[in-house]
Amino acid sequence: MAETADELSSSSATSSHLLSLMSMSPTTITSPYAPFFRNLNADERGLFLIHLLLNCATHVAAGNIAQANTFLEHISLLSSPDGDNMQRIASYFTEALATRLLRSWPGLYRALNPILPESAAASNHGRRLFVDLFPFLRLSFLISNQAILEAMEGEKVVHVIDLGGSDPSHWLAFLQAVSGRPEGPPHLRITTVGEDRDFLAQTALVLTEEAEKLDIPFQFHAVVSQLEGLNIESLHVKTGEALAITSVLKLHSLLASDEATATPRQLFSPIAKIESFLASLRGLSPKLMVVTEQESNHNGANLNERFMEALNFYAALFDCLELSVPRQSAERLKVEKLVFREEIKNIIACEGLERKERHEKLDKWMRRLEMAGFGRVSLSYNGLVQARRMLQGFGCEGYKVKEENGCFLFCWQERALFSISAWRFRRYD
Amino acid sequence: MPVEFEGSSVMTMSNSASGETSVSSGHLAAAASLLPPPKKKRNLPGMPDPDAEVIALSPKTLMATNRFVCEICNKGFQRDQNLQLHRRGHNLPWKLRQRTGKEVKKRVYVCPEPSCVHHDPSRALGDLTGIKKHFCRKHGEKKWKCDKCLKKYAVQSDWKAHAKTCGTREYRCDCGTLFSRRDSFITHRAFCDALAEESARTQTNAVAVAAEKESKLAVTAPANLQEKQMAPPPPPSDQKGILQYLPQPPLAPVSMSMNCSNSSCTTTSCGSSSLFASTVATQRTSFSDLIGSMSRPEVEPPSLCLSSNGPSSLFPPAPDRRQFPALQPSAHMSATALLQKAAQMGAAASGSSFLRGFGLAASTSPLAAGGGGEAQWPEPASMSAGLGLGLPYDSGCAAAGLPDMMMGSAALFGSKPAATLDFLGLGPSGGANAGGLSAFINSIGGGGLEAYSSGRSSSPVKTWDGGGGGDVKANGRAIL
Numbered sequence: 014m015a016e017t018a019d020e021l022s023s024s025s026a027t028s029s030h031l032l033s034l035m036s037m038s039p040t041t042i043t044s045p046y047a048p049f050f051r052n053l054n055a056d057e058r059g060l061f062l063i064h065l066l067l068n069c070a071t072h073v074a075a076g077n078i079a080q081a082n083t084f085l086e087h088i089s090l091l092s093s094p095d096g097d098n099m100q101r102i103a104s105y106f107t108e109a110l111a112t113r114l115l116r117s118w119p120g121l122y123r124a125l126n127p128i129l130p131e132s133a134a135a136s137n138h139g140r141r142l143f144v145d146l147f148p149f150l151r152l153s154f155l156i157s158n159q160a161i162l163e164a165m166e167g168e169k170v171v172h173v174i175d176l177g178g179s180d181p182s183h184w185l186a187f188l189q190a191v192s193g194r195p196e197g198p199p200h201l202r203i204t205t206v207g208e209d210r211d212f213l214a215q216t217a218l219v220l221t222e223e224a225e226k227l228d229i230p231f232q233f234h235a236v237v238s239q240l241e242g243l244n245i246e247s248l249h250v251k252t253g254e255a256l257a258i259t260s261v262l263k264l265h266s267l268l269a270s271d272e273a274t275a276t277p278r279q280l281f282s283p284i285a286k287i288e289s290f291l292a293s294l295r296g297l298s299p300k301l302m303v304v305t306e307q308e309s310n311h312n313g314a315n316l317n318e319r320f321m322e323a324l325n326f327y328a329a330l331f332d333c334l335e336l337s338v339p340r341q342s343a344e345r346l347k348v349e350k351l352v353f354r355e356e357i358k359n360i361i362a363c364e365g366l367e368r369k370e371r372h373e374k375l376d377k378w379m380r381r382l383e384m385a386g387f388g389r390v391s392l393s394y395n396g397l398v399q400a401r402r403m404l405q406g407f408g409c410e411g412y413k414v415k416e417e418n419g420c421f422l423f424c425w426q427e428r429a430l431f432s433i434s435a436w437r438f439r440r441y442d
Numbered sequence: 443m444p445v446e447f448e449g450s451s452v453m454t455m456s457n458s459a460s461g462e463t464s465v466s467s468g469h470l471a472a473a474a475s476l477l478p479p480p481k482k483k484r485n486l487p488g489m490p491d492p493d494a495e496v497i498a499l500s501p502k503t504l505m506a507t508n509r510f511v512c513e514i515c516n517k518g519f520q521r522d523q524n525l526q527l528h529r530r531g532h533n534l535p536w537k538l539r540q541r542t543g544k545e546v547k548k549r550v551y552v553c554p555e556p557s558c559v560h561h562d563p564s565r566a567l568g569d570l571t572g573i574k575k576h577f578c579r580k581h582g583e584k585k586w587k588c589d590k591c592l593k594k595y596a597v598q599s600d601w602k603a604h605a606k607t608c609g610t611r612e613y614r615c616d617c618g619t620l621f622s623r624r625d626s627f628i629t630h631r632a633f634c635d636a637l638a639e640e641s642a643r644t645q646t647n648a649v650a651v652a653a654e655k656e657s658k659l660a661v662t663a664p665a666n667l668q669e670k671q672m673a674p675p676p677p678p679s680d681q682k683g684i685l686q687y688l689p690q691p692p693l694a695p696v697s698m699s700m701n702c703s704n705s706s707c708t709t710t711s712c713g714s715s716s717l718f719a720s721t722v723a724t725q726r727t728s729f730s731d732l733i734g735s736m737s738r739p740e741v742e743p744p745s746l747c748l749s750s751n752g753p754s755s756l757f758p759p760a761p762d763r764r765q766f767p768a769l770q771p772s773a774h775m776s777a778t779a780l781l782q783k784a785a786q787m788g789a790a791a792s793g794s795s796f797l798r799g800f801g802l803a804a805s806t807s808p809l810a811a812g813g814g815g816e817a818q819w820p821e822p823a824s825m826s827a828g829l830g831l832g833l834p835y836d837s838g839c840a841a842a843g844l845p846d847m848m849m850g851s852a853a854l855f856g857s858k859p860a861a862t863l864d865f866l867g868l869g870p871s872g873g874a875n876a877g878g879l880s881a882f883i884n885s886i887g888g889g890g891l892e893a894y895s896s897g898r899s900s901s902p903v904k905t906w907d908g909g910g911g912g913d914v915k916a917n918g919r920a921i922l
Contacts, residue, residue, distance in 0.1 A: 059780040098777050328777035
């Protein structure tokens with residue numbers, strides 16, 4: 014290694030030729046690079062892409078548009094949304110970086126990224142594909158249902174509030190489980206908070222039908238609202254009923270705050286929104302609250318940090334797909350486009366209130382929930398066993414469920430990707 | 443007897459207007475011994491009150507539906523009260539019988555059929571309607587037939603009740619048996635052979651894939667010898683995990699977690715580890731069958747069935763995950779592995795100004811000044827493997843890390859003899875060289891610089907697919 018370093022320093026004089034070549038747009042000089050790039054096998058290309066990505070991110074973070082532009086060009090030669098795994102990751106990350114670069118020109122940025130009302134059908138489709146192709150959300154549903162069942166043992170009137178992110182299959186399974194209780198099913202109310210009216214209406218139909226079949230006294234209410242402006246009164250929590258709350262990958266959106274206009278004092282507590290939300294939830298005295306979140310820190314103020322974390326996190330998710338779904342599968346492409354691409358873009362390119370995907374790790378959530386007056390409920394061993402059993406049935410090696418401090422982590426090859434924890438309101442405060 | 447009279451009036455009141463029982467409770471207290479409790483006491487069926495009156499009716503009487511017949515119009519009625527009310531319509535004298543003033547003796551009925559268990563007075567039934575239905579059901583002809591499922595009934599009310607539920611709710615097992623009740627369906631499934639077969643098949647599939655991966659990755663894991671001897675792949679380990687809930691220490695980056703728990707059990711029996719391996723292997727099939735039959739989530743009633751066959755997506759039809767063929771782990775490294783490799787290369791290499799030579803890092807000063815906190819990369823040491831690349835970027839030389847990695851990769855990719863690869867494509871070895879990246883770097887760092895600066899010429903360039911495809915496997919092993 015030492016020799017090569019010496020060689021390099023001695024050849025810095027001739028590097029000016031390289032300089033001129035590299036600074037030219039690679040599209041104008043196809044021949045010098047083509048054979049090199051063609052020589053790369055997939056792994057080498059992947060490594061090269063990573064190097065290029067990191068450099069590009071540094072320049073984007075520093076605002077060096079010209080250099081970042083060059084890197085983007087090089088990367089775009091190698092990456093592709095339907096190439097191999099690393100190529101896809103690179104293409105979505107560069108898209109995000111490029112969008113981020115555009116922020117220097119607000120007009121351009123806004124013109125190319127109009128604030129559309131979220132296409133509900135597309136995001137629902139994406140969410141459903143995510144539930145289908147990965148075991149994570151199904152594990153979350155299973156474990157939270159088990160936790161709710163255990164907490165509601167003996168309760169005659171149960172009210173479940175779904176703060177969003179659930180699939181109808183979640184509550185169908187819950188209905189079936191609750192009808193098999195030895196003491197018979199309780200009087201059950203489910204209130205779901207969401208933004209898509211049609212989706213909620215369909216969910217209502219499906220669940221009501223199933224409850225009738227199972228002979229469970231059941232009521233369903235839909236609250237069409239964003240979590241942010243949710244009016245707690247609209248949930249109609251009645252005294253005397255046992256309350257369970259679930260939130261699947263939604264709570265982090267409340268961490269979004271407008272840092273730009275925040276006063277210096279506010280900068281130290283940009284989490285006022287989440288605090289007040291959690292306080293109002295605690296005011297409902299829930300018997301159980303189950304929170305599922307991404308296990309990664311995508312909320313750092315430093316773009317480079319975020320980039321690194323996101324790269325590792327989504328690389329693991331792309332790996333899951335690579336090993337379980339064929340490359341040409343349309344569903345895989347869709348979930349990558351509809352779910353991952355959007356999340357990556359939001360994490361990297363957006364700031365302030367626009368940046369909703371503010372994932373944080375479990376220990377931060379634990380501290381936050383404890384400060385808000387919640388006490389932790391350990392998830393039961395029974396749930397862990399069932400979760401592991403489900404993973405066996407899923408048929409893809411590499412997925413794991415780990416237990417830590419009474420919470421569960423869903424892992425891919427030792428990398429924790431999602432966390433699930435259970436809470437109840439604490440009396441003393 | 444005054445007491446009796448009082449008692450009887452009280453009783454009448456209590457029968458006709460139950461709301462007044464509380465008022466008359468004072469009277470009741472006075473004559474408690476003679477009065478029956480306000481609520482009717484029900485004996486267990488088939489165990490009648492010992493001092494009840496036993497009545498034996500003939501079969502004809504029992505089967506007869508209309509015992510009371512109007513003499514004018516010959517209309518039949520089941521009850522005498524109904525006949526009396528009917529007689530009012532004919533302007534015939536009618537008399538509704540009141541309840542007898544005396545305490546009503548409890549009546550029990552016996553079945554006339556001698557072979558029936560209820561023929562014995564000690565097993566008599568307490569209700570007239572009950573004995574009629576019993577006689578019809580057990581000893582009568584089944585005249586009512588269900589048209590959907592061919593079941594036959596002797597009592598019309600039974601037939602009606604069945605017709606309501608016949609075919610409305612059905613559970614079908616994979617073996618073809620049909621059930622109307624959920625609990626019997628679930629019990630059947632637990633023991634059904636067809637199901638056990640199918641789950642065993644999927645189990646062995648998962649085992650096969652796991653075994654393959656296990657053998658591939660076992661080379662890289664720095665496991666100790668004891669664990670190496672334990673060949674069995676992960677699925678039995680997860681099953682063992684059910685039995686022994688031990689925290690799995692992250693020993694190796696791959697799924698060697700089962701080895702930890704197994705080793706902790708068998709540390710004392712180190713010598714018998716091979717025996718253990720063999721017994722585990724032989725037991726694996728039966729164990730996995732057992733677990734396989736248990737592992738179907740639908741089998742257990744209280745557990746939550748989010749099976750892959752369940753209604754996972756309701757509106758658009760879900761792609762059947764099982765249809766995806768078991769993908770062989772590709773020769774390419776996973777993205778996570780690539781990131782780890784890049785981190786290692788970054789950490790291992792020494793500083794160099796390779797990329798600055800490229801001119802891409804000409805803006806080091808803005809990086810130092812304008813970047814400030816932004817250009818800081820996270821410390822490598824604090825992050826665990828896979829969570830951060832740990833690139834050794836200083837505040838001022840953010841882009842200098844890349845040359846480090848390039849150097850590191852050159853070292854890692856093996857030392858190709860510095861055959862001057864003209865990276866413009868000159869020379870015969872332009873496309874066919876297996877060590878593409880290293881050759882590139884060598885050409886830049888070594889003597890190849892003169893080669894390209896001397897000019898360009900065209901050379902036959904291999905197609906992208908040809909060049910890349912053939913080299914993939916070779917390089918894969920080189921990198922690993």
